Structures are given as structure tokens and as C-alpha cells.
Amino acid sequence: MSEEDFIAGESDGDMSIGRDLIDGSDGLAIHAEGLIHRFGDTTAVDGVDLKVVPGEIYGFLGPNGAGKTTTIRKLATLLRPDSGTARVFGHDIVREADAVRGRVSLTGQFASVDEDLTGLENLILIARLLGYSRKASRVRANELLDAFGLSDAAGRQVKKYSGGMRRRLDIAASIVVTPDLIFLDEPTTGLDPRSRNQVWEIIRTLAAEGTTVLLTTQYLDEADQLADRIAVIDHGKVIAEGTPGELKASVGSGALHVRLRDPEQRPEAARVLSQALGVSVQLGSDPAALSARVSDPERVSYALVELSRSGVAITDFALGQPSLDEVFLALTGRPAEDEDTAATEGEAA
Amino acid sequence: MTTPTASAQPVVREDALRLALASGKRPKRPNALSASLTFGWRALLKIKHVPEQLFDVTAFPIMFTLMFTYLFGGAIAGSTGEYLQFLLPGILVQTVVFITMYTGMGLNTDVTKGVFDRFRSLPIWRPAALVGALLGDVARYAMASTIVIALGLILGFRPEGGAVGVLLSVALVLVFSFSLSWIWTALGLILRTPNSVMMASFMILFPLTFASNIFVDPRTMPSWLETAIGFNPITHLVTAVRGLMSGTAAIPQIGAVFLSCAVLIAVFAPITMYLYRNKK
Numbered sequence: 001m002s003e004e005d006f007i008a009g010e011s012d013g014d015m016s017i018g019r020d021l022i023d024g025s026d027g028l029a030i031h032a033e034g035l036i037h038r039f040g041d042t043t044a045v046d047g048v049d050l051k052v053v054p055g056e057i058y059g060f061l062g063p064n065g066a067g068k069t070t071t072i073r074k075l076a077t078l079l080r081p082d083s084g085t086a087r088v089f090g091h092d093i094v095r096e097a098d099a100v101r102g103r104v105s106l107t108g109q110f111a112s113v114d115e116d117l118t119g120l121e122n123l124i125l126i127a128r129l130l131g132y133s134r135k136a137s138r139v140r141a142n143e144l145l146d147a148f149g150l151s152d153a154a155g156r157q158v159k160k161y162s163g164g165m166r167r168r169l170d171i172a173a174s175i176v177v178t179p180d181l182i183f184l185d186e187p188t189t190g191l192d193p194r195s196r197n198q199v200w201e202i203i204r205t206l207a208a209e210g211t212t213v214l215l216t217t218q219y220l221d222e223a224d225q226l227a228d229r230i231a232v233i234d235h236g237k238v239i240a241e242g243t244p245g246e247l248k249a250s251v252g253s254g255a256l257h258v259r260l261r262d263p264e265q266r267p268e269a270a271r272v273l274s275q276a277l278g279v280s281v282q283l284g285s286d287p288a289a290l291s292a293r294v295s296d297p298e299r300v301s302y303a304l305v306e307l308s309r310s311g312v313a314i315t316d317f318a319l320g321q322p323s324l325d326e327v328f329l330a331l332t333g334r335p336a337e338d339e340d341t342a343a344t345e346g347e348a349a
Numbered sequence: 350m351t352t353p354t355a356s357a358q359p360v361v362r363e364d365a366l367r368l369a370l371a372s373g374k375r376p377k378r379p380n381a382l383s384a385s386l387t388f389g390w391r392a393l394l395k396i397k398h399v400p401e402q403l404f405d406v407t408a409f410p411i412m413f414t415l416m417f418t419y420l421f422g423g424a425i426a427g428s429t430g431e432y433l434q435f436l437l438p439g440i441l442v443q444t445v446v447f448i449t450m451y452t453g454m455g456l457n458t459d460v461t462k463g464v465f466d467r468f469r470s471l472p473i474w475r476p477a478a479l480v481g482a483l484l485g486d487v488a489r490y491a492m493a494s495t496i497v498i499a500l501g502l503i504l505g506f507r508p509e510g511g512a513v514g515v516l517l518s519v520a521l522v523l524v525f526s527f528s529l530s531w532i533w534t535a536l537g538l539i540l541r542t543p544n545s546v547m548m549a550s551f552m553i554l555f556p557l558t559f560a561s562n563i564f565v566d567p568r569t570m571p572s573w574l575e576t577a578i579g580f581n582p583i584t585h586l587v588t589a590v591r592g593l594m595s596g597t598a599a600i601p602q603i604g605a606v607f608l609s610c611a612v613l614i615a616v617f618a619p620i621t622m623y624l625y626r627n628k629k
Contacts, residue, residue: 076466076470101471102378108463112464112467115464128387128390129387129468129471131379133376136376140373144369146362146365147366147368148362175373176373178371201361205363
């Protein structure tokens with residue numbers, strides 16, 4: 001299977017440009033080696049190696065508790081690693097933490113703005129802390145509010161903002177001084193599709209203007225949309241790394257999800273589908289649902305016709321990109337787990 | 350994948366964003382004082398937006414002054430009027446020192462929120478966020494002091510040290526409270542919840558304020574207790590404040606207060622900063 005190649009991260013092709021830069025080691029935006037972080041008995045980050053090239057959008061993909069946030073907090077100098085080293089633009093994150101802070105900015109998973117203050121006050125606060133004069137900070141704040149469509153809400157307390165507005169303000173606060181590297185921790189979690197698209201546009205613009213972006217996400221499609229390269233993280237370890245194309249190639253192009261009118265017909269439906277698509281079929285916990293990985297979308301229409309021909313009535317079907325679960329299933333042979341189980345397993349492993 | 354942004358209002362203005370990114374040059378970084386004052390400004394803004402938080406600095410002083418004057422006045426000094434003359438400087442100290450514990454609770458609430466992560470990732474003088482928060486609290490302490498003294502004057506308190514004496518004594522109380530607050534910032538970073546911070550603060554503050562010369566003259570106490578009370582920094586503060594308000598302050602009394610301030614900061618500020626830097 002191709003996933004073997006993928007896990008090793010050794011795939012040729014469109015990586016060659018990045019590779020030259022990587023070999024010149026000093027030019028890296030982030031270079032981490034063997035980062036380890038423990039919380040009590042739990043190893044949250046378990047030997048992460050990372051090379052991020054300046055100007056790229058790099059995605060951390062993984063379930064809750066995989067170690068994404070901990071890694072980002074470490075790189076942003078908020079946590080000292082228990083062992084391992086990392087350099088950001090050549091500056092050691094422990095010994096030269098202050099120099100690192102002068103190049104990066106952080107947008108945390110939960111709004112890193114002050115909810116009691118207004119949008120304008122938040123941006124003025126950050127601008128003042130970065131050294132803007134009283135007057136210049138107000139000008140800068142208004143400029144950013146305008147660019148992010150928040151001028152009307154400038155005088156409103158942030159706690160009264162919608163999720164999307166809060167997120168935009170959060171990113172605005174991160175670019176009061178244009179950073180060379182921005183960390184975005186799950187920038188779209190909890191946002192409606194429209195706000196999500198706006199945030200995506202912002203991230204693309206940031207990258208286009210030369211800021212390196214490191215973002216974490218739980219959604220494969222988000223990483224696919226934005227990232228030049230993706231690292232899949234599980235139990236504090238990078239289990240796969242590559243371009244979105246490489247990642248998807250290793251898990252198939254997507255999945256067909258089908259819902260039946262009559263759950264009784266599921267065994268029959270599974271038989272027909274697996275024959276028509278030539279793959280094994282997964283039975284979901286919903287007794288009327290089943291899904292199958294699809295390598296060739298053209299065969300889907302054929303499979304659906306086969307279903308109706310054999311008298312199986314369906315109420316709904318969807319052809320989706322592989323979910324994070326499917327990526328994990330393909331890469332690790334088991335579904336993505338949530339925080340608690342992942343933590344205990346991490347200890348055992 | 351389709352992008353519905355085309356039909357929607359262009360909320361994010363890409364051209365403006367590009368301009369903003371291009372003009373986001375880094376200015377010279379602010380000095381320690383300027384960064385701390387900016388955080389102090391933040392604390393004042395929070396008072397403006399959440400005035401409910403002033404409940405403690407308004408209700409506490411009124412409650413304490415009235416309660417202790419009228420409950421104990423007759424029994425301890427023979428009359429409430431006489432007792433007020435003795436008690437008011439002490440009650441000023443008691444009130445403000447008690448309010449300092451909210452500093453720890455506030456910080457505990459604050460650091461669990463994402464905004465502190467942002468502050469900690471900025472290239473600024475590290476203690477600024479904490480020093481600034483404490484400076485903001487000094488404004489609250491000043492408010493509480495004003496209420497105690499105003500109420501005292503209404504009830505018949507007559508400071509012989511005059512306005513200057515009263516102002517100096519308030520300034521001394523503020524300096525001491527700022528110094529004492531570093532205990533609570535340390536506790537606020539160690540303990541998990543604001544409630545446990547409050548409990549721990551109470552456990553410290555009750556003996557610290559009651560086992561002092563705030564309410565009664567220590568000479569009426571057993572000699573071992575009198576000796577112990579002599580080591581309590583609150584006792585020194587109350588003595589100095591009484592001295593300033595009655596116009597009889599001596600340099601050693603005030604020196605003792607500054608010494609305890611220096612010790613408190615020298616011990617607890619580094620502990621706080623260590624905890625702050627290594628906060629998980």
C-alpha cells in the first residue's frame with residue numbers, strides 16, 4: 001500500500017523546492033527536533049520533529065488531545081520543552097525566547113482577546129504593548145478593524161461579538177505588527193461555514209503577503225484547502241507528513257455514505273456495494289447507515305444504480321472527502337480517539 | 350469545493366488587509382514602565398466596563414467601619430466616639446488589606462483565559478502584565494480608602510495630622526497593599542480555582558489582621574501574644590498610619606513598613622514570576 005511511503009514522508013515530486021531550503025537548514029522558519037512535553041504522567045508531545053519553510057502554510061492535523069496545542073504553545077515560548085530543541089527563524093525557543101516573541105504571534109484556540117474590553121480597546125492595548133504611541137495605536141487599530149469588517153462593532157464589548165467576529169478580531173490582534181510567523185490554533189473550530197470561509201481567506205492573504213502560517217485543525221478538508229504541507233499528529237507523535245495530495249493519495253479520494261430506508265436491508269446493501277466498488281464496506285453505529293472508501297468516483301454512480309436494481313431503497317447518499325477518522329484508519333488502522341482514551345493509551349505505549 | 354463568499358457581503362476587505370499587513374512595521378519596544386502602565390490602563394477599562402466588580406471596594410469598607418465602630422466601641426473604649434479615633438486608621442488598613450485578596454482571584458480567573466497566552470507571547474517586560482494589574486488594583490484600593498475616611502469623618506473622626514497626614518497614610522497603605530498583593534498573585538498562580546484562592550487568602554488574612562493592633566491595644570493581651578503581634582507587618586503599618594493621621598509619626602515606624610514591603614516583594618515577586626513563566 002502507498003501509505004507506507006507516505007508515513008516515511010519520502011515522496012518525490014513537488015517537494016523538491018522545499019527540500020533544497022530544508023537542506024540549507026538555517027533558512028527554516030521552524031526547526032524542531034525531538035520535542036517532548038509531559039503533563040504529570042501523560043506525555044502530551046512525544047518526540048516531535050518539524051521543519052517549516054518560510055512563507056508556507058503548514059497544517060497540524062489531529063484529533064483532540066493529540067498534542068497539537070501543546071506543540072504550538074511550546075513553539076510560541078509559552079511552555080518549556082522537557083527535552084528536545086526548537087529554533088524559530090534560527091532563535092532557540094528557550095535561550096532566545098524574547099527574540100522568538102519578536103518574530104511570531106499567537107492566536108489561541110479560545111479567543112485570545114479580552115472579552116470585557118471593546119474591539120477597539122483590545123487592538124489599542126496590543127498596539128501599545130508593541131510600542132505604538134497613543135495616537136499611532138488608535139490609527140492602527142482602526143485600520144485593522146476596517147480591514148476585518150469590524151468598524152461597526154469597534155465600540156462594542158467583545159463578549160457581545162459573534163464567534164466569527166471574535167475570531168477575526170483575534171487574528172487582527174495577531175497582526176498589529178505583521179509577524180513573520182503566525183500560530184493559529186484551530187482557527188475555525190466552532191465557526192459557521194461563512195465565517196470559516198472568511199477566516200480561510202484571511203489566512204491565504206497572510207501567507208500571500210509573506211507570513212509563515214502554522215495552523216492546527218481537526219478537519220482534513222481545512223488542511224487540504226489551506227496547507228502546503230500537513231503533519232498528522234497522534235498521541236504526541238507525527239505519524240505522517242507531506243502535501244495534501246500525498247496524504248489523500250494514501251487514504252483514497254473519499255468515501256460514499258449511504259442511508260437506507262429499511263435497516264433490515266443493510267447486509268444486502270453492503271454486499272452489493274462492496275461488489276460494485278470493489279472495496280470493503282464499513283457499517284456505522286447508525287443501523288441504517290453504511291459507508292465505503294472510494295478510489296474512483298466514477299464507480300459511485302454505477303454502485304448506486306446497482307443498489308436500486310437489487311431493490312434496496314436509500315433515503316440519502318453523500319460522496320465526501322475522507323474524514324479525519326478515515327485518515328487515521330488508513331494511517332494507523334484505528335479510528336481517531338478523543339482526549340481521555342488517547343491520554344491513557346499514550347501512557348501505555 | 351465551492352466558496353460562498355462571492356455571494357456574501359465582503360466582510361473582510363482583502364485590499365485593506367494587504368495594506369494593513371504591508372504597514373505593520375514593528376515600532377521600538379516599550380520600556381518596562383510603559384508596558385506596565387498599559388496593563389494598568391487595561392485594569393481601569395475593566396472597571397469601566399464591569400462596574401459590578403467595585404462592590405467589594407464599596408460595600409466592604411462601609412460594612413467594616415460601621416460594624417466594628419458600633420459593635421466594639423462601647424465595650425472597648427467606653428464610647429463609640431472615642432473608639433473611632435483609635436479604630437479608624439486600623440479599619441482603613443483592615444479594609445484595604447482584605448480587598449487585596451481579590452487580586453489573586455482576579456489573576457486566577459485571568460490566566461485561565463486565552464488572552465494571557467497572548468500577553469505572555471508578546472516581546473515585553475515579563476512582569477508587566479502582573480505589575481499593571483496590581484497598579485490597576487491600587488486604584489481600587491484608593492477608592493476603598495476614600496470611602497473609609499469619608500465615612501469616618503461623617504461619624505466624627507478628627508485626624509490631628511490634617512489632610513497631609515491622611516493623604517500620606519493612605520499612600521503608605523497603598524504601597525503596602527501593592528507589596529502584599531504579590532502573595533496573592535503567587536497563590537493565584539498555584540491554586541486551581543478562584544474559590545480556593547479566596548479560601549487560602551482568608552486563612553492568611555484573618556489571623557494577620559485580627560492578631561494585630563487594629564482593634565485593641567496589644568498591651569492588654571498575654572505577653573506571648575503581644576510579642577507575636579510585634580512581628581506582624583500589619584501592626585507596623587497600623588502604628589505608622591495612626592502616627593501619620595494623628596501627626597505624631599516617627600521615621601522608624603514608617604521605615605518598618607517599607608522594610609516589610611521590601612521583604613514581601615523580594616520574596617513573593619520572584620516566586621510569582623517563576624510560576625508565571627512556567628504556567629502550564
